[in-house]
Amino acid sequence: MFPGIPMLNYDVVVIGGGPAGMAAAVRAKELGLNVLLLDENDYLGGILPQCIHPGFGLHYFREELTGPEFAARLAKRLVELGVEYRTAARVMEIRNYSDLEKVVIFTSPSGAYQAWAKAIIYAAGARERHAFEIGIVGDRVAGVYTAGEAQTLMDIYGVMPGREVVIVGSGDVGLIMARRFALEGAKVKAVVELMPYPGGLARNVMILRDFDIPLYLSHKVVEVRGRGRVEKVKVVKVDENLNEIPGSEFWIEADTLIISAGLVPSVKKLTAIGVEIDPSTGGPVVNDRLETSVPGVFVAGNALLINDLVDYVAEQGELAAEGAKEFIENGGIGSRKWIRVEKGENVRLLAPHRLSGERDVYLYLRVARPMEDVELRIPEVGKRVKLSLATPAEMLRVKLKAEEIRNSEKLTVEVVRE
Amino acid sequence: MKTKVAIIGAGISGASIARVLSRYENLEVHLIEKAPDVGWGVSKANTALIHGGYDDDPEKYPMRAKLCIRGNRLWHQWVKELEIPHVWNGALIVATKDEDFDELEKLLERGRQNGVPEMRLVDRGELFHLEPDLTPEAIGALWVPIVGQIGPIPAVIAITENAVANGVKTHLETEVTGIKVENGEVRGVETKDGFIEADIVINAAGLYADRIARMAGIDYFEIHPRKGEYWLFDEGLPGPRRVLFPTPTPISKGIVVTTEISGHLMIGPNAQDLPQEEKENLSTTREGLEEVWEGAKKLWPQLPPRSKVIRTFAGLRPEPSGGDFIIKAEEEVGGFINVAGIRSPGLTSAPAIAYEVAEIIQRDLGIKLVEKSKWNPYRKEISHLFMMSPEGVNEAVKRNPSYGKVVCRCNNVSEGDVLEAIERMKFIGVKTPSVDSVKFRTKATTGTCQGSFCRPKIVMLLAREYGVEPWKVTLKGKGSEIGVGDVKALLRGDA
Ligand SMILES: Cc1cc2nc3c(=O)[nH]c(=O)nc-3n(C[C@H](O)[C@H](O)[C@H](O)COP(=O)(O)OP(=O)(O)OC[C@H]3O[C@@H](n4cnc5c(N)ncnc54)[C@H](O)[C@@H]3O)c2cc1C
Numbered sequence: 063m064f065p066g067i068p069m070l071n072y073d074v075v076v077i078g079g080g081p082a083g084m085a086a087a088v089r090a091k092e093l094g095l096n097v098l099l100l101d102e103n104d105y106l107g108g109i110l111p112q113c114i115h116p117g118f119g120l121h122y123f124r125e126e127l128t129g130p131e132f133a134a135r136l137a138k139r140l141v142e143l144g145v146e147y148r149t150a151a152r153v154m155e156i157r158n159y160s161d162l163e164k165v166v167i168f169t170s171p172s173g174a175y176q177a178w179a180k181a182i183i184y185a186a187g188a189r190e191r192h193a194f195e196i197g198i199v200g201d202r203v204a205g206v207y208t209a210g211e212a213q214t215l216m217d218i219y220g221v222m223p224g225r226e227v228v229i230v231g232s233g234d235v236g237l238i239m240a241r242r243f244a245l246e247g248a249k250v251k252a253v254v255e256l257m258p259y260p261g262g263l264a265r266n267v268m269i270l271r272d273f274d275i276p277l278y279l280s281h282k283v284v285e286v287r288g289r290g291r292v293e294k295v296k297v298v299k300v301d302e303n304l305n306e307i308p309g310s311e312f313w314i315e316a317d318t319l320i321i322s323a324g325l326v327p328s329v330k331k332l333t334a335i336g337v338e339i340d341p342s343t344g345g346p347v348v349n350d351r352l353e354t355s356v357p358g359v360f361v362a363g364n365a366l367l368i369n370d371l372v373d374y375v376a377e378q379g380e381l382a383a384e385g386a387k388e389f390i391e392n393g394g395i396g397s398r399k400w401i402r403v404e405k406g407e408n409v410r411l412l413a414p415h416r417l418s419g420e421r422d423v424y425l426y427l428r429v430a431r432p433m434e435d436v437e438l439r440i441p442e443v444g445k446r447v448k449l450s451l452a453t454p455a456e457m458l459r460v461k462l463k464a465e466e467i468r469n470s471e472k473l474t475v476e477v478v479r480e
Numbered sequence: 481m482k483t484k485v486a487i488i489g490a491g492i493s494g495a496s497i498a499r500v501l502s503r504y505e506n507l508e509v510h511l512i513e514k515a516p517d518v519g520w521g522v523s524k525a526n527t528a529l530i531h532g533g534y535d536d537d538p539e540k541y542p543m544r545a546k547l548c549i550r551g552n553r554l555w556h557q558w559v560k561e562l563e564i565p566h567v568w569n570g571a572l573i574v575a576t577k578d579e580d581f582d583e584l585e586k587l588l589e590r591g592r593q594n595g596v597p598e599m600r601l602v603d604r605g606e607l608f609h610l611e612p613d614l615t616p617e618a619i620g621a622l623w624v625p626i627v628g629q630i631g632p633i634p635a636v637i638a639i640t641e642n643a644v645a646n647g648v649k650t651h652l653e654t655e656v657t658g659i660k661v662e663n664g665e666v667r668g669v670e671t672k673d674g675f676i677e678a679d680i681v682i683n684a685a686g687l688y689a690d691r692i693a694r695m696a697g698i699d700y701f702e703i704h705p706r707k708g709e710y711w712l713f714d715e716g717l718p719g720p721r722r723v724l725f726p727t728p729t730p731i732s733k734g735i736v737v738t739t740e741i742s743g744h745l746m747i748g749p750n751a752q753d754l755p756q757e758e759k760e761n762l763s764t765t766r767e768g769l770e771e772v773w774e775g776a777k778k779l780w781p782q783l784p785p786r787s788k789v790i791r792t793f794a795g796l797r798p799e800p801s802g803g804d805f806i807i808k809a810e811e812e813v814g815g816f817i818n819v820a821g822i823r824s825p826g827l828t829s830a831p832a833i834a835y836e837v838a839e840i841i842q843r844d845l846g847i848k849l850v851e852k853s854k855w856n857p858y859r860k861e862i863s864h865l866f867m868m869s870p871e872g873v874n875e876a877v878k879r880n881p882s883y884g885k886v887v888c889r890c891n892n893v894s895e896g897d898v899l900e901a902i903e904r905m906k907f908i909g910v911k912t913p914s915v916d917s918v919k920f921r922t923k924a925t926t927g928t929c930q931g932s933f934c935r936p937k938i939v940m941l942l943a944r945e946y947g948v949e950p951w952k953v954t955l956k957g958k959g960s961e962i963g964v965g966d967v968k969a970l971l972r973g974d975a
Pocket residue numbers: 077078079080081082083100101102103107108109110113115116117118119151152153154185186187188209210213234235238328331362363364365369370371372373375
């Protein structure tokens with residue numbers, strides 16, 4: 063297809079060397095597949111090397127690690143197994159010629175290549191929402207960073223972004239960045255949260271008390287002012303319908319505004335080959351092997367849906383690898399019928415979307431609003447799981463056994479009061 | 481003996497004048513700019529259109545009417561010589577009411593007077609053939625095929641590079657604070673960094689042209705700022721193929737809907753007059769942005785959701801008293817030439833403004849201009865990974881492996897592109913490393929993620945190439961530093 067550029071051949075090409083991609087490549091190799099892992103960064107690990115706090119790996123490695131430690135463990139395994147990988151290698155394009163003929167075109171410091179593969183595992187992670195996307199107006203000045211950008215500056219490149227910080231968003235990432243800034247001696251003047259409840263896990267919300275950081279619930283940052291650099295940000299209170307309350311505006315002086323307003327799966331390379339996207343997750347519609355609507359293209363990690371636990375990300379990587387193995391061996395993921403999974407009451411998003419009923423599966427889902435003492439129910443099969451607390455901050459994961467669901471046409475998942 | 485020329489302001493006007501004057505053997509041209517880089521004044525934020533020249537009334541605004549159409553024709557040549565990103569896609573001025581045709585007829589007639597070729601009215605059928613997704617309310621339009629779009633800052637950069645290659649000297653980060661006039665003749669300009677001798681001073685200072693004129697004792701005009709705001713959407717969303725205008729009203733050309741040259745749907749601007757003292761007020765406002773949104777919806781009802789917005793921004797038009805461009809040698813001050821009040825369509829007119837100034841120098845200042853035997857009209861665009869085929873990448877990495885390494889993932893900008901941009905910055909005299917300088921040369925940081933992945937990488941490359949600490953790298957010049965010190969600086973208490 064591209065006569066001028068070197069051609070490589072693999073069973074599977076894994077795109078993205080974060081935890082999802084590394085776990086996928088390791089598993090694919092263990093299953094005897096010939097695999098190539100590509101990542102555009104100079105190092106493996108995806109966003110983990112910049113997450114220097116603990117809280118990673120309790121399920122996967124059964125001990126609490128930091129992000130870099132988690133990444134190093136997976137990378138070590140990868141190297142021990144002799145998985146072929148390239149860093150500083152950016153996938154520019156995917157082409158899907160037929161079920162078992164796919165091409166990944168990538169560029170690297172040694173040039174552009176075409177890597178042919180029978181299956182692709184896409185683990186390109188997510189991007190962060192930025193200030194313009196959440197409607198902040200005013201001056202376009204230095205000192206406005208997404209949380210991940212500030213984290214990269216601090217923990218990869220050793221740069222202190224600012225002195226006085228306002229953080230937009232009280233999800234785990236925002237809260238962890240609040241602590242990170244405080245630990246380095248910055249004054250965190252506020253965490254501003256649109257919703258009436260914090261977006262992060264309870265243990266992370268504690269950070270605010272530990273460091274004496276004010277949390278403004280039901281508030282939003284609407285404007286930034288400054289000349290070269292941020293000087294102040296305007297905050298306004300919102301009512302229960304998230305409408306701004308006139309007259310409630312106030313300014314906070316700060317030189318730094320951190321936007322931690324959520325992540326969006328990176329799927330442009332997939333939509334370009336016609337992969338169907340679920341608007342509620344922002345990631346692809348997948349079956350229980352994490353195969354997208356394009357046969358032989360699998361997806362895992364934050365590119366599938368935004369995960370809060372790296373353990374689930376790695377688990378998805380492995381599952382995608384198993385799917386790729388099956389796909390290559392059988393020339394497709396066979397199933398006589400697909401059981402549709404649908405969102406019921408108080409379920410904001412879920413994946414996978416189609417189940418074969420031939421194998422056990424984990425469902426990943428998030429609720430729409432926080433609720434205590436609830437039950438996750440799938441009425442079609444009489445399944446009930448008790449939960450003391452369900453919040454949008456925490457992704458729920460439930461296992462369904464093949465024999466439980468085998469005979470269903472459709473499953474509706476709801477999270478409701480007992 | 482060479483005649484020394486000082487041009488104040490490296491916007492599209494000043495840069496174009498510098499290029500045109502660089503052609504002459506007997507001129508020594510200095511281009512003076514207070515910002516760290518060229519094109520960061522009015523020329524930075526505008527609609528980027530090369531207008532058709534049909535709307536300026538030659539009776540009321542003779543300079544604008546004359547220079548706009550001439551500028552349009554010259555741009556067709558300049559974009560080729562200088563490899564400036566552009567598209568010639570034409571414009572439709574859309575009628576939604578029967579009365580609108582009266583105005584369109586007027587524009588057609590004025591266009592004929594101004595010498596605009598190939599304009600004509602199109603009926604509903606042809607209109608929807610040209611632009612299928614236009615509002616169903618549209619009933620016809622005026623079709624102006626010579627309208628196009630360019631990258632305005634890339635244009636200023638390209639023109640300046642070419643001018644420098646032809647011998648123009650730049651003085652960036654050099655604010656003019658006074659003009660020395662002796663016996664009714666200019667002698668030079670005072671700057672924060674010392675005196676620059678000049679026999680001719682050209683005032684192309686955009687919003688501040690009134691202030692500069694006053695430094696020379698000329699105070700018959702004022703420039704006031706008129707704000708326009710914009711929304712820019714993510715790539716890949718359906719936008720029009722042509723530039724779409726509503727039928728103008730007596731006060732405004734109206735809100736444009738267009739797909740800008742990088743393929744992003746863009747809407748804007750509105751027009752809001754600001755007080756004199758707000759010439760730095762480039763902030764976007766809720767009210768202004770909403771006005772633009774509502775206006776754009778009238779032409780393009782299928783605006784994408786707000787979550788697809790990747791940037792909002794504002795620009796300030798330098799509106800002169802009287803409304804017409806003020807381009808002339810001032811009689812009271814010998815050697816002082818005003819290029820003031822260069823409001824819209826100043827971008828379009830710039831090349832013509834430059835030739836106008838050369839003519840003024842010959843005709844009114846009586847300096848016979850002698851052409852150089854060797855003048856280089858060409859300038860090469862920097863490499864762009866996003867324009868390379870995979871084979872091309874393999875050629876490029878043989879020269880330098882960094883051409884294969886992607887820095888900006890949204891726009892596929894390579895490290896090699898960035899390094900070339902930095903080389904070009906140094907070539908024209910950029911002293912303070914800034915991310916914006918790289919952005920305008922490479923398109924890095926302008927995509928879907930707005931730089932959250934690539935900005936730190938660019939900062940590190942700038943720090944290395946300029947030999948400064950990374951936290952001292954700026955976003956857009958002094959006072960916009962990326963950080964306050966190394967990560968332990970606050971704990972140590974030394975930042
Ligand atoms: C601040 C923060 C704190 C967190 N804290 C915790 C925690 O305490 N505990 C926990 O368990 N989890 C935590 N997480 C979540 C967890 O780290 C993520 O869910 C996980 O890292 C996602 O992994 P991934 O492999 O899907 O994506 P990433 O880690 O984002 O990896 C994707 C990789 O793909 C590469 N890539 C993308 N496109 C291409 C392409 N075209 N070509 C080549 N390469 C490409 C990217 O450069 C990147 O390296 C945190 C996340 C953040 C941001």
